[in-house]
Amino acid sequence: MAAPVSPNVVVKWNGKEYTISDINDTDTVHDLKCMISKQTGVLPERQKLIGLKLKGKVPADDTLMSVLQLKAKTKLMMVGTREETIAAANEKPKDMDEVIDDFDVEEDDIQTEKREEFLEKIQRRVKDYEIKVLNEPRPDKKLLVLDIDYTLFDHRSVAEHALELKRPYLHEFLTSAYKNYDIVIWSATSMKWIEVKMKELGVSSHTDYKLTFMVDSSACISVQTPKYGMVDTKPLGVIWGKFKQYTTTNTIMFDDLRRNFLMNPQNGLKIRPFRQAHKNRDKDKELLRLARYLEDISSLDDLSHLNHRQWESYKPPPKS
Known part of the structure; x- marks a missing residue:
C-alpha cells in the first residue's frame, strides 16, 4: 500500500472544515475531489480548490498528489455548490457572476x-x-x-x-x-x-x-x-x-x-x-x-x- 502524502488535508467550505485523510501517492487531484464530494455533497466537477497549486498554476485533475508535495495538515478552501442548491437558485440570470461567499476572515x-x-x-x-x-x-x-x-x-x-x-x-x-x-x-x-x-x-x-x-x-x-x-x-x-x-x-x-x-x-x-x-x-x-x-x-x-x-x-x- 502506498504511503499517505500527508496525515490529512483540511478543506474549508460553507463555514465548516472537513478533514480528508488517507491520501496516497497514487491518488490524483480528481481522487481528492471525490473524497471531498463524499463529505460535502459537492460534485467533483463543481469544485474549485483555492490554495492547491503546482508551479503557481491550478493543477490538472490527473495530477498525482505526490507531485504537489503537500505539507501535513494543508488547509484549502473550496468554492462549489450542491446540485440541489443550484436548482433552487436557477432563477438567477445566466450571466450573473458567482460570488464567493463561503467563508469569512477575521x-x-x-x-x-x-x-x-x-x-x-x-x-x-x-x-x-x-x-x-x-x-x-x-x-x-x-x-x-x-x-x-x-x-x-x-x-x-x-x-x-x-x-x-x-x-x-x-x-x-x-x-x-x-x-x-x-x-x-x-x-x-x-x-x-x-x-x-x-x-x-x-x-x-x-x-x-x-x-x-x-x-x-x-x-x-x-x-x-x-x-x-x-x-x-x-x-x-x-x-x-x-x-x-x-x-x-x-x-x-x-x-x-x-x-x-x-x-x-x-x-x-x-x-x-x-x-x-x-x-x-x-x-x-x-x-x-x-x-x-x-x-x-x-x-x-x-x-x-x-x-x-x-x-x-x-x-x-x-x-x-
Whole structure:
C-alpha cells in the first residue's frame, strides 16, 4: 500500500472544515475531489480548490498528489455548490457572476493592507478601471459604500419579484443616509447584474436619494492570505485614488463579509446578512439601526478611529 502524502488535508467550505485523510501517492487531484464530494455533497466537477497549486498554476485533475508535495495538515478552501442548491437558485440570470461567499476572515487574522504587492494592484485598478459617474459627488459629503447581496437584498431566496427579497426599510435607510453621505454601490458581480438589481429594487430611479456611481467585480483585487489562500477583496483605495475628496477619514463601507475589508479594515462595518427574506422581512430592522448610526457619526471629522464592530453601543458626543 502506498504511503499517505500527508496525515490529512483540511478543506474549508460553507463555514465548516472537513478533514480528508488517507491520501496516497497514487491518488490524483480528481481522487481528492471525490473524497471531498463524499463529505460535502459537492460534485467533483463543481469544485474549485483555492490554495492547491503546482508551479503557481491550478493543477490538472490527473495530477498525482505526490507531485504537489503537500505539507501535513494543508488547509484549502473550496468554492462549489450542491446540485440541489443550484436548482433552487436557477432563477438567477445566466450571466450573473458567482460570488464567493463561503467563508469569512477575521481582521485580526491577517494584516494585508500595507503589503506592497497588493498596493500595486490597487494602483493598477486606479489607472485601468473606469467609473461611470451617475451623479456628481457633492462637496463636504462623506462616502457610504454598500454591498448588495445579503446586505440590501436576499439573492438566494426564490420570489416572483425582486421587491419581495428587498431588505426592510431599504429606501428609508438610503434616504436618511443621503443627507450626509454620497452613496456608492459595490458588488462583486458584473455591472449588468448590478444595474438590473438596482432597477428592480427601485434604487436607481428613487426621487429621495441618488447613487453617485456603481462599482463591479472588475475593481476587486485578489490577495494571498496565510489561512485561506487566495481571496478577492474590495479595496477602497481604488475609489480614493480616483476621487480625492473621499479618503480613509470620511468613508464607511457596509458588507456582510469581513474579508472584503482586508485592505481597509478601519473603514468596514460587517452588517448582519439578510437571508430567508420571506421569514425575516417582518422583523429585520438592521437598516433602521444603521441609519441612526450613520446619522450619529456624520458630524465627526475622522471616521477612521471608530471601532465599527461596536456600532450598536456607540454613543455620539454631546452637542455643544
